[in-house]
Amino acid sequence: MAQVPDRDTCLELLGRMCLIRRFEEEAGRQYQRAKAGGFLHLAIGEEATIVGTTSVMREDDYLIGTYRTHGHALARGTPADAIMAELFGRETGTSGGRGGSMHIFDAERRFMGGYGIVGGNLPLAAGLAFASKYRDEDTVTVCMFGDGASNTGNFGETMNLAALWELPVVFLVENNLYGMGTSIERHSAVTNLSHKAEGYGIEGERIDGMDVLEVRDRVSAHLEEVRTKGRPSLVEAFTYRYRGHSAADPEIYRDKSEVEEWRQKDPIENFIKVCVEDGVLSEEDVQSARDEADETVEAAVEFADRSPEPPLESLYEQLYVVGETMGWYAVDERSPEPHRGELGEDAPEKARDLAETVADRESEIERQHRPGVRE
Amino acid sequence: MMAEIRMREALRDAMAEEMRRDGNVFVMGEDVAVFQGAFKVTEGLMEEFGEKRVRDTPISENTIVGIGVGAAMAGLRPIVELMTVNFSLLALDQIVNHAAAIPYMFNGNARVPMVIRMPGGGGHQLGPTHSHSFEALYLQVPGLLVACPSTPADAKGLLKAAIRDENPVIFIEHESLYGIKGEVSDDEDEIVRFGEAAVRREGEDVTIVGILKMAHVAEQAAAELEEKHGISAEVIDPRTLRPLDLDTILASVRKTNRAVIVEEGWPHGGVGANLSTLITEQAFDWLDAPVQRVTGADVPMPYSRRMEQAAIPHEENVIEAVLAATEGAIGPGKGGS
Ligand SMILES: Cc1ncc(C[n+]2csc(CCOP(=O)(O)OP(=O)(O)O)c2C)c(N)n1
Ligand SMILES: [Mg+2]
Numbered sequence: 001m002a003q004v005p006d007r008d009t010c011l012e013l014l015g016r017m018c019l020i021r022r023f024e025e026e027a028g029r030q031y032q033r034a035k036a037g038g039f040l041h042l043a044i045g046e047e048a049t050i051v052g053t054t055s056v057m058r059e060d061d062y063l064i065g066t067y068r069t070h071g072h073a074l075a076r077g078t079p080a081d082a083i084m085a086e087l088f089g090r091e092t093g094t095s096g097g098r099g100g101s102m103h104i105f106d107a108e109r110r111f112m113g114g115y116g117i118v119g120g121n122l123p124l125a126a127g128l129a130f131a132s133k134y135r136d137e138d139t140v141t142v143c144m145f146g147d148g149a150s151n152t153g154n155f156g157e158t159m160n161l162a163a164l165w166e167l168p169v170v171f172l173v174e175n176n177l178y179g180m181g182t183s184i185e186r187h188s189a190v191t192n193l194s195h196k197a198e199g200y201g202i203e204g205e206r207i208d209g210m211d212v213l214e215v216r217d218r219v220s221a222h223l224e225e226v227r228t229k230g231r232p233s234l235v236e237a238f239t240y241r242y243r244g245h246s247a248a249d250p251e252i253y254r255d256k257s258e259v260e261e262w263r264q265k266d267p268i269e270n271f272i273k274v275c276v277e278d279g280v281l282s283e284e285d286v287q288s289a290r291d292e293a294d295e296t297v298e299a300a301v302e303f304a305d306r307s308p309e310p311p312l313e314s315l316y317e318q319l320y321v322v323g324e325t326m327g328w329y330a331v332d333e334r335s336p337e338p339h340r341g342e343l344g345e346d347a348p349e350k351a352r353d354l355a356e357t358v359a360d361r362e363s364e365i366e367r368q369h370r371p372g373v374r375e
Numbered sequence: 376m377m378a379e380i381r382m383r384e385a386l387r388d389a390m391a392e393e394m395r396r397d398g399n400v401f402v403m404g405e406d407v408a409v410f411q412g413a414f415k416v417t418e419g420l421m422e423e424f425g426e427k428r429v430r431d432t433p434i435s436e437n438t439i440v441g442i443g444v445g446a447a448m449a450g451l452r453p454i455v456e457l458m459t460v461n462f463s464l465l466a467l468d469q470i471v472n473h474a475a476a477i478p479y480m481f482n483g484n485a486r487v488p489m490v491i492r493m494p495g496g497g498g499h500q501l502g503p504t505h506s507h508s509f510e511a512l513y514l515q516v517p518g519l520l521v522a523c524p525s526t527p528a529d530a531k532g533l534l535k536a537a538i539r540d541e542n543p544v545i546f547i548e549h550e551s552l553y554g555i556k557g558e559v560s561d562d563e564d565e566i567v568r569f570g571e572a573a574v575r576r577e578g579e580d581v582t583i584v585g586i587l588k589m590a591h592v593a594e595q596a597a598a599e600l601e602e603k604h605g606i607s608a609e610v611i612d613p614r615t616l617r618p619l620d621l622d623t624i625l626a627s628v629r630k631t632n633r634a635v636i637v638e639e640g641w642p643h644g645g646v647g648a649n650l651s652t653l654i655t656e657q658a659f660d661w662l663d664a665p666v667q668r669v670t671g672a673d674v675p676m677p678y679s680r681r682m683e684q685a686a687i688p689h690e691e692n693v694i695e696a697v698l699a700a701t702e703g704a705i706g707p708g709k710g711g712s
Contacts, residue, residue, distance in 0.1 A: 105482075113477075123469060124441050127443060161433055320541075321478075325537070
């Protein structure tokens with residue numbers, strides 16, 4: 001068992017984990033109220049892996065993750081307001097409503113994105129690390145992905161390339177034992193995923209992803225090692241998600257008793273126990289951490305709710321950067337308007353009409369298929 | 376100053392000049408450094424810039440492109456060479472789901488200034504896995520720019536522009552054009568801007584649009600049409616397909632009232648299919664005949680020399696299409712329309 005850190009650190013760890021838990025619970029609720037659309041993947045149960053990792057990263061280190069990354073952004077310091085607003089598809093969201101739950105992004109805090117393609121973020125992580133190395137900076141990139149992603153071609157390609165080029169990446173598998181409804185025994189020939197490092201000649205280690213102090217301890221050792229030696233490593237954090245893969249998961253692939261068993265190892269409750277027993281935190285500290293999380297999340301929902309929808313005129317914005325080398329782009333080739341000089345900002349009539357037709361159709365679909373409450 | 380150089384040299388010079396100008400520009404790809412490129416386009420680059428900036432990669436297309444995307448997001452300017460367009464299919468995920476989508480899906484908070492170069496096209500008996508033309512595939516993707524140069528000067532000017540541009544660029548080269556020579560400026564500031572078509576030959580009776588090698592085939596056909604059939608063809612090379620300089624093409628069609636589009640790619644959903652629709656939608660009233668398309672055959676590219684040549688458009692096919700479009704309405708002894 002790792003040593004209990006100082007009071008401020010414990011408060012910080014507890015605060016972040018409580019915030020993620022509350023945020024995710026509330027996101028699930030808002031999804032059922034149809035405030036958030038699309039897919040919603042919650043990380044409840046995985047808080048220690050997330051917060052343990054980010055708490056030992058430097059501010060200039062890069063973090064990149066998957067479609068289950070509301071928590072990762074929160075842990076990096078992205079305001080809950082902006083994340084909730086993104087879930088609501090609002091203009092004030094982290095991606096202005098263009099990305100949604102699976103595509104949270106905050107460059108300022110070096111959270112380099114959530115990505116909806118399983119394994120798609122691995123090459124990007126190597127690219128971020130390559131840029132650091134190219135510029136002789138000693139920043140490290142932490143790349144988080146699932147057990148399922150460890151079977152993708154990207155995993156093999158990227159691990160090899162990162163090892164070959166000695167790129168400063170900590171690859172961190174959030175092994176929650178399932179890729180959607182397929183258990184690890186049914187999807188991976190080697191179930192101790194840390195062993196997958198061997199084939200690439202790099203270090204691999206399995207850690208307890210439910211214990212925030214162990215995660216801190218071990219990830220910080222890996223960060224240090226990668227930062228100084230300039231070689232990647234693989235950490236497999238053993239963890240679990242209590243909720244379904246996404247909000248639309250009837251969970252027919254596992255027993256309720258298994259979920260119960262893992263709940264006994266709850267990363268937040270166990271950390272509280274350790275801190276209170278140690279005396280570093282009091283029951284009041286714990287209560288105020290929970291209260292603060294409640295307040296932040298409540299405010300986030302309010303913020304998201306009163307934020308404006310993205311204006312339809314902005315449909316074609318941010319698609320391209322216009323400049324010296326390309327002075328214009330046609331926002332819709334079908335437009336009979338003159339083509340030169342069309343910029344995203346002033347989409348022609350036709351493009352606007354198209355956008356509005358789509359929007360009309362969508363609200364119609366919503367009326368027909370989306371009752372106020374989902375099961 | 377102008378000098379006559381080959382297309383591959385023009386491309387190399389473009390990269391070398393931009394690498395000298397900007398330390399963030401680097402080149403990576405399979406066999407680009409020690410081997411100097413499968414088509415020798417990166418010749419001499421490793422010698423000048425070293426292995427840090429000219430990097431051989433493992434055979435991992437999706438990851439090579441993905442590293443480029445990540446590096447670009449962090450502020451570098453990668454040039455990724457994929458050995459052929461057929462191999463770029465292994466990187467489609469990073470190209471379409473990541474490079475093209477990221478700027479938009481993160482609301483402009485991330486940018487992907489990178490160039491992905493890839494040679495394609497048939498004519499070398501490389502069969503059904505090494506000879507294709509995927510301009511139409513890439514031109515469909517919002518978020519990408521697509522360049523398809525046909526001359527050494529355009530190759531250099533467009534590649535320089537692509538490297539300086541803030542968007543992800545698919546830069547398609549034709550394997551048969553690497554050796555052609557042309558006058559190229561050595562002015563390091565000269566670029567060819569995206570979205571500006573080149574009128575290769577002025578004419579009155581029909582507009583022929585051709586890309587890559589087919590831009591040359593179109594020009595040769597136009598010369599023969601003039602000589603043998605008394606038909607004056609205007610030849611346009613769009614040079615970039617995204618953005619597409621539709622203005623220049625439409626202006627020409629409104630003048631000639633006929634259009635023929637020539638490409639090496641497949642007919643279904645091709646460059647010509649797209650352009651023909653645009654012309655029909657926007658210049659219908661000016662058309663005197665249906666738009667004609669000359670394309671590659673609708674098969675995976677066969678190996679046999681005879682069959683391969685039959686699967687690729689030639690001057691005769693263009694001439695035939697022009698004659699079909701003009702239906703004998705133009706030319707000596709046939710009178711005006
Ligand atoms: C390339 C790709 N294939 C399939 C999917 C659909 N999908 C989304 S999540 C998922 C399971 C991934 O499992 P894992 O990597 O273990 O991550 P977890 O969801 O458990 O965090 C699948 C199959 C996808 N998004 N991308
Ligand atoms: Mg999993």
